[in-house]
Amino acid sequence: MTTTVAQLKRGQKGIIKEFADGVLPVKLMEMGCLPGNEIELIQVAPLKDPIYINCNGTHIAIRRSVASLIELEIIEDSPL
Amino acid sequence: MSKQIKVALIGNPNTGKTSVFNQLTGLKQKVGNYPGITVEKKEGICKLPRGVKAHILDLPGTYSLNTTSLDESVVVELLLNKNDKDFPDVAVVISDVENLKRNLLLFTQIKDLKIPAILVINMADRMVRKGISLDIDLLEEKLNTKIALVSTRKGTGIDRVKELIADYKNLSVEPNINTTVIAPEYFDKLKSTFPNEDLYKLWLVITQDVNFMPIEKNPIEIPASFKTKSKSELKRLQQKETILRYQFINGILKQAYKVDLNAAKGLRATLDKILTHKVFGYLIFFVILLTIFQAIYDWSSYPMDFIDELFASGSEWIKNTLPPGGFTDLIAEGILAGIGGVVIFIPQIAFLFLFISLLEESGYMSRVVFLMDRLMRPFGLSGKSVVPLISGTACAIPAIMATRTIENWKERLITILVTPFTTCSARLPVYLIIIALVIPDGNFLGFSYKALTLMLLYLIGFGAAIFSAMILNKIMKIKTKTFFVMEMPNYKLPLLKNVAYTVLEKTKSFVIGAGKIILAISIILWFLGSNGYSDDFYNAETIVKQKIEKEGFTNFNVEAIRSSLNSYKETLHDSIARNGAIFDKEAIADSLKAKEIILRQKAVNQEIASYKLENSYMGIAGKAIAPIVHPLGYDWKIGIAVLTSFAAREVFVGTLATIYSVGSDEEDTIKNRMAAEIDPVTKKPLFNLASGISLLLFYAFAMQCMSTLAIVKRETNTWKWPAAQLVFMSLFAYIVALIAYQILK
Numbered sequence: 001m002t003t004t005v006a007q008l009k010r011g012q013k014g015i016i017k018e019f020a021d022g023v024l025p026v027k028l029m030e031m032g033c034l035p036g037n038e039i040e041l042i043q044v045a046p047l048k049d050p051i052y053i054n055c056n057g058t059h060i061a062i063r064r065s066v067a068s069l070i071e072l073e074i075i076e077d078s079p080l
Numbered sequence: 081m082s083k084q085i086k087v088a089l090i091g092n093p094n095t096g097k098t099s100v101f102n103q104l105t106g107l108k109q110k111v112g113n114y115p116g117i118t119v120e121k122k123e124g125i126c127k128l129p130r131g132v133k134a135h136i137l138d139l140p141g142t143y144s145l146n147t148t149s150l151d152e153s154v155v156v157e158l159l160l161n162k163n164d165k166d167f168p169d170v171a172v173v174i175s176d177v178e179n180l181k182r183n184l185l186l187f188t189q190i191k192d193l194k195i196p197a198i199l200v201i202n203m204a205d206r207m208v209r210k211g212i213s214l215d216i217d218l219l220e221e222k223l224n225t226k227i228a229l230v231s232t233r234k235g236t237g238i239d240r241v242k243e244l245i246a247d248y249k250n251l252s253v254e255p256n257i258n259t260t261v262i263a264p265e266y267f268d269k270l271k272s273t274f275p276n277e278d279l280y281k282l283w284l285v286i287t288q289d290v291n292f293m294p295i296e297k298n299p300i301e302i303p304a305s306f307k308t309k310s311k312s313e314l315k316r317l318q319q320k321e322t323i324l325r326y327q328f329i330n331g332i333l334k335q336a337y338k339v340d341l342n343a344a345k346g347l348r349a350t351l352d353k354i355l356t357h358k359v360f361g362y363l364i365f366f367v368i369l370l371t372i373f374q375a376i377y378d379w380s381s382y383p384m385d386f387i388d389e390l391f392a393s394g395s396e397w398i399k400n401t402l403p404p405g406g407f408t409d410l411i412a413e414g415i416l417a418g419i420g421g422v423v424i425f426i427p428q429i430a431f432l433f434l435f436i437s438l439l440e441e442s443g444y445m446s447r448v449v450f451l452m453d454r455l456m457r458p459f460g461l462s463g464k465s466v467v468p469l470i471s472g473t474a475c476a477i478p479a480i481m482a483t484r485t486i487e488n489w490k491e492r493l494i495t496i497l498v499t500p501f502t503t504c505s506a507r508l509p510v511y512l513i514i515i516a517l518v519i520p521d522g523n524f525l526g527f528s529y530k531a532l533t534l535m536l537l538y539l540i541g542f543g544a545a546i547f548s549a550m551i552l553n554k555i556m557k558i559k560t561k562t563f564f565v566m567e568m569p570n571y572k573l574p575l576l577k578n579v580a581y582t583v584l585e586k587t588k589s590f591v592i593g594a595g596k597i598i599l600a601i602s603i604i605l606w607f608l609g610s611n612g613y614s615d616d617f618y619n620a621e622t623i624v625k626q627k628i629e630k631e632g633f634t635n636f637n638v639e640a641i642r643s644s645l646n647s648y649k650e651t652l653h654d655s656i657a658r659n660g661a662i663f664d665k666e667a668i669a670d671s672l673k674a675k676e677i678i679l680r681q682k683a684v685n686q687e688i689a690s691y692k693l694e695n696s697y698m699g700i701a702g703k704a705i706a707p708i709v710h711p712l713g714y715d716w717k718i719g720i721a722v723l724t725s726f727a728a729r730e731v732f733v734g735t736l737a738t739i740y741s742v743g744s745d746e747e748d749t750i751k752n753r754m755a756a757e758i759d760p761v762t763k764k765p766l767f768n769l770a771s772g773i774s775l776l777l778f779y780a781f782a783m784q785c786m787s788t789l790a791i792v793k794r795e796t797n798t799w800k801w802p803a804a805q806l807v808f809m810s811l812f813a814y815i816v817a818l819i820a821y822q823i824l825k
């Protein structure tokens with residue numbers, strides 16, 4: 001089973017894996033969501049959607065549907 | 081005359097681009113629209129060293145030159161079109177020191193278009209606190225540009241920007257990155273097909289509509305013979321390009337940009353924790369909303385009353401000063417009343433934009449969008465629809481303009497279509513007067529019935545918006561593939577200057593934009609109401625005078641004269657008693673008689689005006705629609721008021737005032753006059769619970785605002801949607817009002 005950003009817990013971090021071309025919106029990549037970059041889940045909105053992430057220093061909100069397209073490798077558990 | 085340097089300010093959203101613009105141009109700025117679309121175009125003049133002047137154009141914020149929204153496409157269209165009169169001599173790219181990496185993506189794209197580009201690194205005042213150090217010389221060398229380190233908050237670095245602009249001819253136009261490596265074969269083919277065009281520019285033209293449909297024609301026609309790639313292939317290449325650019329940028333920043341990670345993370349995390357909390361987040365949002373409502377309804381009533389009085393007395397003054405005649409009437413009753421009808425909304429609009437710009441500047445608005453997105457989605461709306469729906473309670477016009485930030489077209493369209501259901505401030509005067517008339521006194525759990533009715537009307541409006549959004553979401557077959565991606569900017573203390581400029585600008589654009597329409601309609605209404613073709617109209621004076629001689633005044637006027645005579649008598653007695661003077665019965669009788677003559681004359685004039693109106697073009701139109709409005713419980717007079725309200729709802733009270741010839745717009749007298757109106761058939765008051773509720777519901781749902789229709793047309797670029805709004809909303813209003821009246825009757 002693959003891990004995606006949608007499965008991160010609050011405070012958890014991961015490194016984006018290589019992803020298939022053309023799946024993610026270009027805008028997301030422009031914001032810095034590129035393979036090899038770190039993503040941290042900062043906050044989850046009520047009803048679990050959208051989620052608020054810090055990707056490579058850029059703070060963005062994305063919907064869960066998009067988040068589940070970004071595969072990653074979890075690097076550390078929440079320090080909290 | 082010396083030639084002005086044409087400068088374009090370009091940058092990511094939330095980098096303080098507007099602050100730089102304000103500091104460069106001061107008050108010498110002009111806000112307009114790009115032709116055909118409602119993307120704001122801000123221009124200004126800036127004085128440079130050595131007597132040179134620059135024309136500064138503030139382009140909409142964009143993350144890259146790959147367009148995904150209307151705002152962004154404006155930027156790309158301009159940069160790709162060398163023949164555009166605004167094509168810049170030099171581009172000033174604004175970046176934020178904390179997000180330099182992301183900001184540089186756009187910079188390298190502009191550089192690759194071979195446009196001379198200056199890099200402004202803003203928010204330099206945050207560097208120490210955030211532990212950031214920069215090697216400017218190295219950055220300048222690697223990016224092949226000139227850099228200005230600016231803090232708009234502290235006002236430093238702007239002079240350097242001006243120097244660099246004046247000196248733009250010395251900037252290098254060498255591109256940063258060779259994009260062709262992402263698909264060498266493809267670019268070779270492009271080059272042989274278009275030997276005279278710049279390759280990167282061609283690439284942008286080709287990929288422009290991959291994510292977004294441009295409104296204007298591309299500046300370069302691609303011949304059908306040239307086989308381009310499929311959309312998904314192009315998209316893949318765009319991603320490759322993005323990765324290539326980030327590789328280049330990362331390479332540079334590794335050497336020139338250092339962040340001490342131990343520096344304070346602080347405030348942002350704490351604020352986020354509270355403001356997006358699942359309980360406190362909503363609570364805070366609710367309190368802020370309440371404050372905004374309070375400001376719009378309560379605080380703005382003082383300046384509004386003042387404006388109202390000012391125009392009423394101005395109109396009176398003109399009537400008394402200028403020689404009587406058609407021209408004076410036109411100025412006093414048509415034009416001045418029309419301008420007054422626009423100016424009266426300034427306090428509310430200003431308050432609304434004050435709050436919206438405070439919330440946006442501080443970074444809070446993104447948190448609201450974050451909180452609301454999931455809740456709005458089942459209705460086909462986006463978290464970004466919340467701002468328009470809230471703004472709609474003041475006025476649908478700016479609210480519909482505010483939908484521009486929604487990048488998903490379907491969500492944006494639904495938001496535009498349902499926003500007019502929210503209770504705008506123009507409905508308020510109608511609601512207030514009808515509620516005062518038909519809703520009984522008394523209270524429920526300490527809240528008066530009247531206040532509860534008003535609140536219910538707001539809820540009905542909001543409910544109708546949500547409900548129709550849900551239906552539209554089900555029936556509209558628009559496929560969209562744009563994704564919700566929203567930056568969560570850092571919290572900032574709003575810059576007072578920026579807020580003030582925004583309020584000033586938006587208010588000005590409302591007054592000029594919507595004002596023109598309201599003014600035109602007031603003049604037309606005045607004309608229709610004060611002209612006619614029948615003998616009845618021209619001989620109104622004689623007919624009415626004869627009628628009064630024969631039958632006396634109408635019951636209402638008899639009553640009105642008696643009551644005002646009585647109160648006059650009392651004040652006379654009071655003042656005599658206060659001054660200790662002796663009662664002179666004869667003198668009192670004389671002055672009472674004089675007063676009565678004045679009152680009677682006034683009543684005659686009012687009845688003449690009323691009779692004239694009845695036989696004017698407007699009266700004839702009103703009688704023509706009487707059969708249509710009768711099932712709703714309205715007579716022809718209310719019918720006219722409803723009809724004129726299709727121009728703008730707020731004319732309802734004014735129209736009734738004219739029809740009932742109460743002479744002044746003073747609410748209390750109109751109310752009394754309306755209460756005295758008797759249905760000729762049933763012999764009961766015309767404004768009763770049934771007809772009142774029917775009217776309230778009609779105004780809650782009907783699409784009665786020309787300005788809104790005009791703005792919807794502009795935003796959707798077709799008459800289809802505003803026409804649909806007009807027909808469906810008004811039909812729905814009619815049916816609901818009909819049912820309500822027939823049940824309650």
